[in-house]
Amino acid sequence: MSDSASPYIEPWLRGTHTDVPAAPRAVLHALELALDDLKQWTADLSDEEMHAQPLGLNSIAFLLRHIARSTDRILTYAEGHQLSAAQFTAYKSEQGGEESKAELMAEVENTFTAAAQRIRALATADLETMRGVGRKNLPTSIGGTMLHVADHAMRHVGQVITMAKVLKALRV
Numbered sequence: 535m536s537d538s539a540s541p542y543i544e545p546w547l548r549g550t551h552t553d554v555p556a557a558p559r560a561v562l563h564a565l566e567l568a569l570d571d572l573k574q575w576t577a578d579l580s581d582e583e584m585h586a587q588p589l590g591l592n593s594i595a596f597l598l599r600h601i602a603r604s605t606d607r608i609l610t611y612a613e614g615h616q617l618s619a620a621q622f623t624a625y626k627s628e629q630g631g632e633e634s635k636a637e638l639m640a641e642v643e644n645t646f647t648a649a650a651q652r653i654r655a656l657a658t659a660d661l662e663t664m665r666g667v668g669r670k671n672l673p674t675s676i677g678g679t680m681l682h683v684a685d686h687a688m689r690h691v692g693q694v695i696t697m698a699k700v701l702k703a704l705r706v
Contacts, residue, residue, distance in 0.1 A: 558657035564684035602645035612679035
């Protein structure tokens with residue numbers, strides 16, 4: 535991620551996505567930071583550690599699936615749609631699975647790449663436009679859903695970082 539010759543610069547300070555308005559740009563930067571952190575903190579974990587659940591905590595594998603799949607779901611609401619049958623199936627399968635670390639990280643990366651395109655498509659919309667979430671159609675807005683993508687991803691990235699630290703401490 536960084537080396538002694540070039541200090542790490544957080545995405546929001548890189549001067550990227552200047553063609554996108556500030557709020558959606560911040561969401562794009564949050565997803566980039568999330569991916570940077572996920573790569574850094576899982577880099578030396580084994581496939582077995584990715585699925586470990588010490589003390590009954592959520593595994594990193596579950597958290598990665600959840601980060602990716604919830605990003606897709608939240609953006610579906612931002613776009614004014616309800617979830618598809620495939621999205622419900624993916625939701626129900628977040629707890630299970632035996633994917634390798636490479637497969638899990640690829641799902642997150644692919645989802646974030648698609649999410650960036652979806653965020654760009656919504657970037658010039660009126661962020662106050664109302665949207666409904668879930669079967670109860672709970673009220674929010676395009677802006678609210680987009681900001682929740684960033685908030686939700688980073689919340690679970692924090693859990694991944696904590697779990698990675700726990701797993702590394704258990705090695706000793």
